[in-house]
Amino acid sequence: MKIISVVLAGLLTSVWLSGCVMPRRGTPVFVDARAGSFWSGKGLLLEVSKDGRSCRVTVRDRALIVQEFWVDCQRVHPRG
Numbered sequence: 001m002k003i004i005s006v007v008l009a010g011l012l013t014s015v016w017l018s019g020c021v022m023p024r025r026g027t028p029v030f031v032d033a034r035a036g037s038f039w040s041g042k043g044l045l046l047e048v049s050k051d052g053r054s055c056r057v058t059v060r061d062r063a064l065i066v067q068e069f070w071v072d073c074q075r076v077h078p079r080g
Contacts, residue, residue, distance in 0.1 A: 028079045031059050035075035038062070045076060 026044030
């Protein structure tokens with residue numbers, strides 16, 4: 001039983017470190033496909049620039065890796 005828990009902990013740690021887990025913080029949004037190449041548009045809004053033109057979001061790319069980058073806020077839409 002102890003070996004299974006150690007293996008499971010190692011597996012979860014490697015998934016987390018590889019960039020496959022979305023962060024817990026942020027507002028759920030949909031990022032328009034014109035802003036980049038994503039697996040799906042479902043992402044998280046992390047920050048808005050002071051001028052309100054750029055939004056920092058996290059979205060999964062087509063390799064399922066979580067990417068964090070700045071996009072035009074016109075490409076970010078509320079997700080309900």
